[in-house]
Amino acid sequence: MQQLLIVDDEQHWVDSLAETIDWRSVGIGGVFKACSGFEALDMLQEHAIDIVITDIRMPEMDGLALIERIQVEWPNIKCIILTGHADFDYAKTALQHKVSNYLLKPAEDEELLAAVSRLVQELQQEIEQFTSNSNALRTLQQNLALIKSNLLQELISVKAYPLDKWAEKKTLLGLPFHVDEPYALLLLRIEDEHAPSPSDSLIQYAVCNIAEEVFSRYFHIWHSTDQYGYLVFLIQCNHADSDSSNHNYQLEHSAARLQHNVKVFLHRQVSILFSQWHPFPYGISQTYENVVSAFRQKVGDDREFFMQVPDQVAKNDMQAITSLYEPPTLAHLLDLGRWGDVEDKLTLIFKELSQPKYESQEHLLEAFFHFSSVFIFFAHKNNRNLSTLIGGEFYQLEGQTIRSIRQLEIWAHQIIRLLQNDFIKDMKLTRLETVVKVQQYLEHNLEGDVSLQTIADHVFLHPSHLSKIYKLETGEGLSQYLFRLRMEKAAFILNQHHLKIYEVGEKVGLPNTPYFIKLFKKHFGVTPQDYRDRQGP
Structure with a gap:
């Protein structure tokens, strides 16, 4: 099943298209909604979208600019323009951007379903072609x-x-x-x-x-x-x-x-x-x-x-615990932060260790010292003291009080949980620091360049990664926050200063005065001048 994204600055129109049409009947498994080009870009960063239906005339970023970005960053996505403007120049530009279809509002449901169905079939054919034997063999030969x-x-x-x-x-x-x-x-x-x-x-x-x-x-x-x-x-x-x-x-x-x-x-x-x-x-x-x-x-x-070399005749049954050293090793999995696989690796190790041939005290010590080395290395590599991270469990390392496989198993799993909790806490703190830096940057630079790429460069992250962690930590898309910040700052300026309306728009990064008034009214229900008048002298 394919994924569909509907983009239009009119919320009621987006909701109507998303909720009243039987998209599943043409192979669409998920429908996503966006009310601006920037919000659409956030969605595209977060989800595997296959088809985009977008209006042309939208604030901040119009549909053609959005499609141009899509063609650069996600060239395999199919795009449909749905607009009320039967303008030849728009259609000509759309064709240059390889738009798959150009429909006029109000389009019938059957017309939309037919257009999307055709694109679903095209995508399936492209997938089949991509995974065909000829392409697979070509890739195989190269490697x-x-x-x-x-x-x-x-x-x-x-x-x-x-x-x-x-x-x-x-x-x-x-x-x-x-x-x-x-x-x-x-x-x-x-x-x-x-x-x-x-x-x-x-x-x-x-x-x-x-x-x-x-x-x-x-x-x-x-x-x-x-x-x-x-x-x-x-x-x-x-x-x-x-x-x-x-x-x-x-x-x-x-x-x-x-x-x-x-x-x-x-x-x-x-x-x-x-x-x-x-x-x-x-x-x-x-x-x-x-x-x-x-x-x-x-x-x-x-x-x-x-x-x-002659075949080796075993003099005794002593041998190393194989699963300790088989890739992927415990150290490698910890380094990648694959905590579920770390638990699975421990389970595999203790399953092998429970076999009769590993009953010796030396095998118990082999596993214990291996775990201890891995845990200390992981802590030090992440600029931590293991004794600080695991607290009372550290005495096991100092006194070597492990006496049984079961005791070692409980101890190892406990250490992993403590390391994981600290890792997750540190990761959340890092993300929150990033959110604070982003918000501070936007608060001080509303009049300048506040594009996603510029913000990402400021915090040294990839734009897509920044969008994900911001949404994850705040529950709000970055473009939504930027819009809300602009409106709240505009309201504050209108209430505290006697700047002209166009000057207020410039202060919040919206120098196009009619567009600023339109957005302000959409957000507060009144024009900027009416808002100022209601606040009193």
Whole structure:
């Protein structure tokens, strides 16, 4: 269902169109109303509007100026002009702004419904065209390398990847890797004594190109970069050969050539570790962790290391709590202010922690210290002391008095609630400060430029964001407040000073005297002169 916005400075006409016509019958799910061009812009910032019906002659901003703004900021919105002025120049200008229809008041309901129905159908066709396979494939091709890299990062970070999901991704991305066929993982570390620099990404790109050239004779190869800066290559034979010894020989030979070519052509030393063969796509994350562990335990700071890593035989059941470190991490979700997802993440962590293999005191401490580090980092990053934010709960950090998973779970959720409450309170204070600054600016600059863009620049916000937070905090649109402020200040001046009517209009930013009188009468029910006369000498 599409959304419709009706704009006219005559409130009764807007209400009549919005409430007496069966818009749902032509695919309109929501109808919004505005009584000025500026109020319409506020509505457009706050809601996903698809079709606008507007009058031409309106105060402050006429319909053509409104449509011009719409075409710049929301080019996909369809516009209909509904006016009582059968003026050729208006129609000509409307056509220049790509107005979809030009109707004369009073238009019959059937005429309006037919015009809107046609635009609804046009919008549906545009959506279908936009989401067509050709456009999707074009976008896919433009980002194919990045999408493939992200998918490999996902494979090495999750415990198990659903086969149906893999089949879908394989077809979509054109990946030549087959289920149950052997694969190996190769990790490459570029040795560099210097600090990271922008040229590092170029070196990585060159290494990947060399790898594709070296391995392509025998293997399909797929590469990405992990969180440690290692280049990760997933490798699978590109020909039918059931002899695993041949696989190993070809892999070892190709990896050695890669190491040699990088040194010769790029003048860089690299260390290469590669895994045993396993059926694809099973155990990829465990295979990856095994090779990373070998880098840490067997290679360390040694350079130009080269070896095949044996499958690790677990000496005991001790292992890290995976969900603590799987993206998105708790720290990342807190940083984004996604409080609902933070609660879900905690639930996931404690579900894993409740398994028998995590019953040890060390696992309890692992989770406790991880939470403590995340909470302290979040507080300090936001210029807060955690002890001030959480009060009495801070003693748990000092005394480490957590003795059970349930106790830790209650404590962690309590800290999250305290952090959230402080974050929301701070956000509201920031918004209120913005509202005060806006109102002060308008009070002192009514005679000057008080456009939404100028006001937004004054408080260093985007216009759409400013409109949203102002309406959220005050319950009143910014254009409505500006209008009310002008009328109230005009009434005050009329009561306290003996300025001429046109001077009063200029003082409140409305130098067009007839227009000022019209607005004043609309607001107070009397003209400015009558208002002054009633106040007495």
